[in-house]
Amino acid sequence: MFIFREQTQIEDLGNGVTRRILAHGGGMMAVEVTFEKDAVGPLHHHPHEQLTYVLSGRFAFTIDGETHEVSAGDTLYKKPDVVHGCVCLEPGVLLDTFTPQREDFLS
């Protein structure tokens, strides 16, 4: 499956955060999430495994109570149900990949 960027839709999640669902199928899904400065990804958890690749910007990221600043090229692995969240320090974009798919994002 080929998904061309210009064919994807921007969803406004409010509070300075937008999302694009990218390629997905079988048990995997790729999602781009764009943050304005100071926008927050509140602490949350879900049963999906997740990898996050920082495409741009700078973020303070918390996983299971551990917080670090991350920037372009840094990556994060989140095991199922681990509590995680972020604060955007400089405007940027995260690429999240999930397994299984986030069916809640498709409904």
Place this chain on the structure above:
Amino acid sequence: MFIFREQTQIEDLGNGVTRRILAHGGGMMAVEVTFEKDAVGPLHHHPHEQLTYVLSGRFAFTIDGETHEVSAGDTLYKKPDVVHGCVCLEPGVLLDTFTPQREDFLS
């Protein structure tokens, strides 16, 4: 798990292709693959599901006999065992995410 880019290792795969294994754990792995112009990712297949995000450059990508040009922000989903490969048209970098992990990359 936090993986900072400067802590990752570049592996030279030869023929103009290098690889960095990024965050991985549980059933997921992120891998950056850098191509020089005209470098080739030969047609191959594996039982892992795979998402590819084009970070930069331009590639002619073939999945299951279908070929398209892709560039930054385009994404590709590859189901298990599907035959896929690419030719690099302009130097660039792909982010591959696999489930399960590519144990063959870790050995």
